[in-house]
Amino acid sequence: MKITIAQLNPIIGDITGNTEKILTAAKNAAKTGSRLLLTPELSLSGYPPRDLLLDPCFVETMQSHLQQLAAELPPNIAVLVGTVDLNSKASITGGKTLFNSIALLDNNQIKQIFHKRLLPTYDVFDEHRYFEPGGESNFFNLDNLKIGVTICEDLWNDEQFWGKRSYTANPIADLAEIAVDLIVNLSASPYSVNKHKVRQEMLHHCATRFQIPIIYANQIGGNDDLIFDGCSVAYNRAGEMVFRGAAFEEDLAEIEFEEQQKDLLKANIASIANNENEEMFSALVLGVRDYAKKCGFKKVVLGLSGGIDSSLVAAIAAEALGAENVLGVLMPSPYSSDHSITDALKLAESLGMKTQTLPIGDLMQDYDKTLAEMFTGTAFGLAEENIQSRIRGNLLMAVSNKFGHLLLSTGNKSEMAVGYCTLYGDMNGGLAAIADVPKTRVYKICRWLNDFQGREIIPENVITKAPSAELKPGQKDQDSLPEYEVLDDILNRLIHNHESPTQIVAAGHDAATVERVARLVKIAEFKRRQAPPGLKVTDRAFGTGWRMPVASRRGC
Incomplete structure (x- = not known):
């Protein structure tokens, strides 16, 4: 038969x-x-x-x-x-x-x-x-x-x-x-x-x-x-x-x-697939392609910062929909490094995708003028940094609304876990393409992609430079977070293995670091609740299977 x-x-x-x-x-x-x-x-x-x-x-x-x-x-x-x-x-x-x-x-x-x-x-x-x-x-x-x-x-x-x-x-x-x-x-x-x-x-x-x-x-x-x-x-x-x-x-x-x-x-x-990186890339390509197609979108837009996260999302989108259907928007500020712009443009050229540059320096000054009286006597801090992200988020949403493009947000799982992201800013979007991909895995997939293609899809400088949100002079992610290898291991134990902070410390991690990461995961729940859908590629994702309360106190 x-x-x-x-x-x-x-x-x-x-x-x-x-x-x-x-x-x-x-x-x-x-x-x-x-x-x-x-x-x-x-x-x-x-x-x-x-x-x-x-x-x-x-x-x-x-x-x-x-x-x-x-x-x-x-x-x-x-x-x-x-x-x-x-x-x-x-x-x-x-x-x-x-x-x-x-x-x-x-x-x-x-x-x-x-x-x-x-x-x-x-x-x-x-x-x-x-x-x-x-x-x-x-x-x-x-x-x-x-x-x-x-x-x-x-x-x-x-x-x-x-x-x-x-x-x-x-x-x-x-x-x-x-x-x-x-x-x-x-x-x-x-x-x-x-x-x-x-x-x-x-x-x-x-x-x-x-x-x-x-x-x-x-x-x-x-x-x-x-x-x-x-x-x-x-x-x-x-x-x-x-x-x-x-x-x-x-x-x-x-x-x-x-x-x-x-x-x-x-x-x-x-x-x-021969390895996990190829497998996850294939899954993410399918996820982006079908989400766009089944929701009626033919083109996508994303903020192109010259960083590794937006580079990977651009590569996924280009493979899913064709590079001609992907628009990368560069939004440099006075704090943006020269390599952020050159790396973003080099990536776009290697993928064959379109770009548009919308500088935000003048908009930042307008916000500073409007808030000057109210912020008098206070130090520059997160509020001012986040305004930059929200300006960019507004610009991207304007492009999305005007031209009917699906906005892809570019945050990774490590950032989503500890809240190293801005509501109504870089979290804006219709789909979070790599929200279930830890930062260390982002690097691995990018290196695999270059090896698999036999050419530099993701610019080498994007992979080797220190990650930074570039919201203030000389800023690096590790000014605010543990090294990503340390952070991702703690997050894996906490989120996937359901280990307690005591168990994670016993595994060799610094007690103060573990306690801080656990607290950050807990207090970032309100952000994740308002995030766009994120493609699930692990057995414990911040999506429909994650049912944590927002207003709560951690019991242990």
Whole structure:
């Protein structure tokens, strides 16, 4: 039996467009003699639809399009489609009104509906808000094959692999008990760096433990702050990888199940990134491209300072949208160094992007005159420094409004963590492209990019000079912050590893520095709450999965 995996990039809420994508994939698969087409979780709506699911009209539209899709499919192919199903017992049991489901379409009919059993409610997931968990093992018979169906999280609860269970049920083990011939998992698993390796290890373990072949079909694309990497994969009964789909690209790939052997045969294994820097760059390019496209933007604008952060964001944007669609605005002040301007222009030339220079010296003087009487007797400080950033933010927003460009903010994760950024200034924007990329990783990606391209995309001086906001004479980031290698290690332990300050000090860091960094992270929460969406590329991002209070006191 030939099985086709449709690694799709849906637009959330575009039920008509998503239906067309599935129908086109089914027609193409049918032409090659495929008997079964797999699509990702909630492929009809796109994942995650979030509160669109609270709109009865949205749910009704999904159901009507599912019926329409079934009627229009080629008659010789079965399709598994991600959708929602109504919970008819909700009014009696008090449960949620919807199920996160997979519909089996065959012979122009909706043959069966399968419900997701394990509903994640952690990090970026909040499925208990909308869905009732399914209570039964899901399988169907197609020709002579007994196929078990699981949906994303249903795969992630093997106690032998994880050393614990997060849910009572293990849907994979339950399917093994009823002796299915093949397990398929339809997923929308968000990207984080190296996550594909964890998925592969987990699938290898499950296939080996239960001696059942497994096919995993994953969504790709950028949806708000989330990025989906695809990397669909399949393992045979012996736990050998026999297929892998493309990373960060739509894919329509075929694999064959040999019925006598009751196993999957070897198919194409797509190559993936060789290192974390390449992987993260690819993810960020996809995230920027899809955010712009799905929000209706064709061009982007960003402030080009000659620093490493804006240089990386410019390179990402140029790769995502084409350099001709990226505008860099230079906004030098009396404190800007000559190399800030020359480095920015050199970067723009290497990328082939447009630039515009808008000096802010006169505007700064106007602010000084307006505030002179009120600020009399006070020393120059953060208020005056931040005015420069806010002037730049206003200019960038004016360009964005005037020409309809998406404004990309350029702050990195280290700055966002400790509040080394200005509200209504450099934090202005529609998308924070590298808000989940620590400063030390920014440098690594830039060096990788130059090596990968075989030429100097990011000017060497940008990489080697001391980082500075240049808001006062001779200013350096390390006047206000620890060295970034020290800061990023403390932040990683605090944010990702959930270590206490005491534990971080015990690991070798200075106690006063740790206490100060922990305090800065806490008091910067109000800034992060007002920041634009930031693309998630780590397992702990300042986005939808970060739920810290603003008005609070740190307990330890």
